Amino acid sequence: MSEAQSIPGWRHLYSGKVRDLYASEDPADTRILVVASDRVSAFDFVLSPGIPHKGELLTQLSDWWFDQLSDVPNHLAEGEIPDAVAGRAMLAMALEILPIECVVRGYITGTGWAEYAAHGTVCGIPLPAGLQNGDRLPEPLFTPAYKAPLGEHDENITFERVVELVGAERADQLRDASLSLYRRAAEIAEQKGLILADTKFEFGVDADGILRLADEVLTSDSSRYWDAAAWASGTTPEERMASFDKQIVRDWLATNWDRQGEPPALPADIVEQTADRYRALIGRLTA
Template structure:
């Protein structure tokens, strides 16, 4: 989709649930609805937003469209590194599945090969932020990764590091060592996953840099087919799965402004809320600003050829 048609299709009100599709729904994640089409899955991103693992009562109008379009843009590039879950001739195949009646869902939908998701989240960090920074401050490293002394919040790491976590159906994902990850996945798949993760991060960082963005960290998911071949699945390098910072004004020693939900998290942290569902309703100004950040991220990436 062109950028102007993405903009033109952003709705005024948030789409919080999807109704009436003639396919069996096999999953409803925090953000996405997943329909079973036999060999393929139809994954539809709603405008729901989650923070601290709680889906908030109101959404961000158009966020699902922006997330899907950012993922598709990256999938097109990630294909140079490894196979992805997108079906061949994606847009035409998707249009066929949705038909005229549900064509309005196309900008927020992905048609993908059904794969076995690996039970880990492939986290990779190029900079010290968030939970990585917290742990470094306490222990001087991140799990099994020793890091140099004297790093500051938002410092660039000497080399990007692979810091996987478990993928929990309920509750919070737990960080695990590479050794534990290799036990869970088996040595062969572990090696492939780690290499793919670092290569994809490298590609993502280089392209983001051309858009004036620093890719501080991100999370990939992988799946295997019946023959054990590895594919990149889920969403890729979106502001929901990644921490992007503007290059301009980047300075370690403090938190950086970012293009992700940090803005929402900061607002929530200032509320009297115990982080259990239901969360507070986001005020209109926070909704608008969050949507502008997601749109800004897509627009910046789209400046790269």
């Protein structure tokens, strides 16, 4: 992972797979500067090289979604973004980030499809027989994961485990907020000819105990977007799931890496195709 850059007036706190966090050097300023890098991750590994301008694209898309969902409490704070990271950073409130990745699946694919094909379940939740890869689920599923520390693998967990981690009331809030946000976003995407197949949300709690939507939201990194027309007319999973996300990266890795040791470097054409899909998604959604 590349070293975080120096930003005048800000002190580097932490680097995740994709974002770098900074605290103000002013003790009275409790805001956090969240910088989206060009790094790309898949299967819990940070890959090389990054995707050019990815940080700007993800920030633009997150900002757009936060605006669409402006009635939902979120982590955004007022203030000027430093010139050094303009266009790829946001100012955020200092929150207690909950260690839950709030995954919502509206369609069956990816690891969910692999589990269903083997056991008839997704994250342990029984589903009707006869589903095919890419099918719409009878109802969106809340399938949380434990957000592991950097370098470790996130772990799918049951709702009961969420209750153990954050308490029953907060667990209910996380589930209900995630499902509501997914349904709203899926409806907006549908109006743009897109399917929001699945996504993941993160939440934090502010000093007053208010649950707030945090981190990136509904981006190409945290979500699967498909072309609705292709899904309706396609006969194979590849035709149905014409994606606007980093599925190109996942597919290339699945074919060219056995998940042993460090992943190989991404070819230039895969990098460019991924950037093209990110740009195309923003164009479709914001048109």
